[in-house]
Amino acid sequence: MPDLKNNSFKLYKKGDLAYLQAPFLAENGYVEHGFSTRQGGCSNGSFISLNTGFHTGDDQANVLENRRRFFELFNCDYRSIVSAVQVHGTDLHVFYRSDSGEGALPENARRHCDALITEEPHLALTAFSADCQLIYFAAKQDSPLVALAHAGWRGTLGDIGGKVIRFLKSNYGVDSSQLLAGLSPAVCKHCYIIADRVAEQFKSKGWDSPPYLETAEGSGGWGLDLTSINTRQLMRAGVKSENITANQWCTSCHPDLFYSYRRDKGLTGRMLGFIAISKT
Numbered sequence: 001m002p003d004l005k006n007n008s009f010k011l012y013k014k015g016d017l018a019y020l021q022a023p024f025l026a027e028n029g030y031v032e033h034g035f036s037t038r039q040g041g042c043s044n045g046s047f048i049s050l051n052t053g054f055h056t057g058d059d060q061a062n063v064l065e066n067r068r069r070f071f072e073l074f075n076c077d078y079r080s081i082v083s084a085v086q087v088h089g090t091d092l093h094v095f096y097r098s099d100s101g102e103g104a105l106p107e108n109a110r111r112h113c114d115a116l117i118t119e120e121p122h123l124a125l126t127a128f129s130a131d132c133q134l135i136y137f138a139a140k141q142d143s144p145l146v147a148l149a150h151a152g153w154r155g156t157l158g159d160i161g162g163k164v165i166r167f168l169k170s171n172y173g174v175d176s177s178q179l180l181a182g183l184s185p186a187v188c189k190h191c192y193i194i195a196d197r198v199a200e201q202f203k204s205k206g207w208d209s210p211p212y213l214e215t216a217e218g219s220g221g222w223g224l225d226l227t228s229i230n231t232r233q234l235m236r237a238g239v240k241s242e243n244i245t246a247n248q249w250c251t252s253c254h255p256d257l258f259y260s261y262r263r264d265k266g267l268t269g270r271m272l273g274f275i276a277i278s279k280t
């Protein structure tokens with residue numbers, strides 16, 4: 001595995017809010033993107049404070065206010081974003097201008113998929129996580145194109161990143177060697193202990209040794225490294241290592257910044273990732 005640690009998402013603060021960006025996605029001039037933290041929101045209790053997920057048990061008015069605050073950082077109207085119902089699969093869907101706002105309000109997400117793609121400028125693709133990894137994609141070509149995938153263990157096992165790249169290649173002629181990819185904060189292998197039945201599925205696909213999968217000391221389980229596997233899958237699909245922003249943030253190890261489904265035993269909020277074409 002190449003050492004990509006110097007090329008990780010970086011933390012930025014603005015007022016009470018904190019968010020992360022992948023430096024080379026931020027600097028390329030045609031993409032706007034971000035990954036929220038839990039800081040600077042209005043939610044209470046287990047959801048303190050910037051919970052962005054509707055399906056968490058939180059007050060939906062608070063979730064909307066949190067989204068408004070977050071997107072205000074990027075001069076983006078939170079009512080025009082798009083999102084899907086995440087189902088831990090590998091299906092993908094292309095969004096158009098006419099889809100604007102789909103998934104922006106409670107119960108109005110219609111597509112069941114874990115990867116979103118668009119060529120439309122100023123249409124923010126969004127996904128949600130609390131341990132799972134979000135994978136950002138940006139292709140600069142005659143017509144710029146962006147994508148966002150949600151990869152928990154099932155999506156990672158199913159190579160959702162590679163599937164997105166193959167789709168972009170065959171449907172849009174994207175040259176994967178020119179593709180930029182960013183891996184969001186996710187649960188680390190020391191915090192993500194999986195049982196034998198899940199580990200067996202990874203072993204059967206060749207993910208049977210460090211850094212991908214390793215025996216977890218004293219737990220009887222296995223430590224799974226989502227970031228390493230997703231990075232390798234992106235490279236196998238043709239993305240250059242220097243064009244990958246890796247992840248060095250563990251969602252479980254940083255309770256001040258991130259929600260963690262595992263650490264918080266299911267009662268927790270969600271971070272939001274988004275990517276949009278800022279200009280053509």
Ligand SMILES: [Zn+2]
Nearest residue numbers: 188191250253
């Ligand atoms: Zn950790």
